[in-house]
Amino acid sequence: MKLFVYHTPELTPTDHNPDCAVVIDVLRATTTIATALNAGAEAVQAFSDINQLMTVSEAWAADRRIRAGERGGKQVEGCDMGNSPLLCTPEQVQGKRLFISTTNGTRTLQRVENAPVVLTGAQVNRQAVVDYLSQHQPETVWLVGSGWEGAYSLEDTVCAGAIALPFYEQNPAIVGNDEVLGAVSLYRQWQDQLVELFCQASHGQRLLRLDLLDDIKYCAQTDLLNVLPLQVEKGLL
Numbered sequence: 001m002k003l004f005v006y007h008t009p010e011l012t013p014t015d016h017n018p019d020c021a022v023v024i025d026v027l028r029a030t031t032t033i034a035t036a037l038n039a040g041a042e043a044v045q046a047f048s049d050i051n052q053l054m055t056v057s058e059a060w061a062a063d064r065r066i067r068a069g070e071r072g073g074k075q076v077e078g079c080d081m082g083n084s085p086l087l088c089t090p091e092q093v094q095g096k097r098l099f100i101s102t103t104n105g106t107r108t109l110q111r112v113e114n115a116p117v118v119l120t121g122a123q124v125n126r127q128a129v130v131d132y133l134s135q136h137q138p139e140t141v142w143l144v145g146s147g148w149e150g151a152y153s154l155e156d157t158v159c160a161g162a163i164a165l166p167f168y169e170q171n172p173a174i175v176g177n178d179e180v181l182g183a184v185s186l187y188r189q190w191q192d193q194l195v196e197l198f199c200q201a202s203h204g205q206r207l208l209r210l211d212l213l214d215d216i217k218y219c220a221q222t223d224l225l226n227v228l229p230l231q232v233e234k235g236l237l
């Protein structure tokens with residue numbers, strides 16, 4: 001197995017796909033996706049285009065769907081919720097399909113949707129991703145951060161490091177690019193202070209301005225959920 005870390009979807013190679021892509025958007029899309037599936041959502045359907053989300057979700061009865069739309073951290077008008085994982089309780093999502101569109105995370109999913117295996121990872125379901133990779137040993141794995149509109153995000157790189165660390169400790173030869181070493185080092189340095197780190201990160205600052213400290217604290221928990229969001233067809237987890 002060779003691991004590659006890409007800080008943003010824009011930095012991934014365009015001429016080939018990996019055997020497995022892990023999409024990471026710790027604050028907050030992939031945390032929300034893991035939380036919704038763990039709470040009993042029947043599936044998550046992700047869209048980069050909010051209008052497409054609205055059109056496709058019309059085919060579901062209102063009591064069988066939840067529309068989550070976020071832009072700039074805020075809820076999109078016409079949606080049932082924004083992108084807070086804390087709203088994905090069993091009471092809200094059980095048995096329903098979550099239709100979700102966010103600023104960056106769902107764009108990243110779209111970027112890698114042609115890979116044969118696509119997973120989503122976050123700090124909260126890190127161990128489930130590690131277990132999948134250990135069992136299946138895909139030859140090439142991309143850990144793809146979502147960043148913010150093309151720019152680097154600390155929290156996604158930290159999570160990539162958290163996923164890569166056990167493999168690196170077992171066999172340093174798994175390193176496919178320098179970004180893996182950078183991510184592992186970052187996680188090693190901050191693993192016991194993730195809330196503090198996320199609060200300093202630019203997107204953490206954005207969420208704090210929206211009074212969302214509780215979301216940050218939730219997203220910073222490691223191995224909270226044993227759930228593995230796995231793409232079964234394009235856009236559907």
Ligand code: 3SL
Binds near residue numbers: 025027029072
């Ligand atoms: O960019 C995204 O995909 C979102 O996760 C951003 S936010 O945390 O909902 O603001």
